[in-house]
Amino acid sequence: EVQLVESGGGLVQPGGSLRLTCATSGFTFSNDWISWLRQAPGKGLEWVANIKPDGTDKYYVDSVRGRFTISRDNAKNSLYLDMSSLRAEDTAFYYCAISRDHSFDYWGQGTLVTVSS
Amino acid sequence: QSALTQPASVSGSPGQSITISCTGTSSDVGGYNVVSWYQQYPGKAPKLLIYEVSKWPSGVSNRFSGSKSGDVASLTISGLQAEDEADYYCASYERSVTYVFGTGTRVTVL
Numbered sequence: 001e002v003q004l005v006e007s008g009g010g011l012v013q014p015g016g017s018l019r020l021t022c023a024t025s026g027f028t029f030s031n032d033w034i035s036w037l038r039q040a041p042g043k044g045l046e047w048v049a050n051i052k053p054d055g056t057d058k059y060y061v062d063s064v065r066g067r068f069t070i071s072r073d074n075a076k077n078s079l080y081l082d083m084s085s086l087r088a089e090d091t092a093f094y095y096c097a098i099s100r101d102h103s104f105d106y107w108g109q110g111t112l113v114t115v116s117s
Numbered sequence: 118q119s120a121l122t123q124p125a126s127v128s129g130s131p132g133q134s135i136t137i138s139c140t141g142t143s144s145d146v147g148g149y150n151v152v153s154w155y156q157q158y159p160g161k162a163p164k165l166l167i168y169e170v171s172k173w174p175s176g177v178s179n180r181f182s183g184s185k186s187g188d189v190a191s192l193t194i195s196g197l198q199a200e201d202e203a204d205y206y207c208a209s210y211e212r213s214v215t216y217v218f219g220t221g222t223r224v225t226v227l
Contacts, residue, residue, distance in 0.1 A: 035216075044120065044218060044220050044221040045206050045208070045218040046218060047215070047217065047218060050216075057214070059213060059214045059215050061215065095163075101151070101168050102149075102151035102153070102210045102216070103151070103153035103165055103168035103169070103208070104153070104155070104163070104165060104208070105165045105168070105174055106165075107163055109162055110162060
């Protein structure tokens with residue numbers, strides 16, 4: 001069974017940093033593109049970033065480029081999102097998802113990041 | 118990276134068919150045949166319903182169907198059921214391995 005489990009969310013002050021982790025199982029992690037997506041409470045979905053299977057190529061939505069860094073450890077079947085210079089508008093549920101055929105076919109349950117003083 | 122445009126809400130009676138539109142531009146929906154659709158219940162993660170405009174992932178009901186004409190993609194739900202009451206989102210490949218989602222549509226079963 002494919003499983004993705006996000007962790008690391010919490011309350012952080014504006015300008016602060018946080019690292020999210022996505023632990024995976026049930027598929028060959030090193031073969032797949034993986035994405036981070038987010039959803040502000042009561043709002044729509046937004047793709048945030050993705051990373052190539054070997055970790056060499058990474059892409060970001062304009063609003064987080066330069067502040068967020070996506071990475072992966074294929075030996076640990078884990079994906080990460082390092083977030084810095086956090087803003088109130090980054091407050092959201094953050095999901096990791098497997099990206100296949102330019103779609104997002106398995107999602108985790110999400111972890112909530114709240115940026116507030 | 119502007120969001121694709123969806124109607125805020127669509128409603129229908131049980132057994133009816135409804136269609137949700139997803140309007141983009143030639144830089145996203147119109148430029149690539151990689152539109153996908155997602156269903157989301159409150160408090161839950163989204164679920165993939167359709168990929169590459171009209172393909173079904175394993176286990177998804179064929180009551181959900183997708184199509185595209187120019188810059189507009191559509192999701193049709195046939196034989197509407199109470200369990201179809203949820204939020205629906207489209208998404209499209211945009212450029213350079215980036216993606217954009219639609220604004221979302223709340224489906225209500227009357």
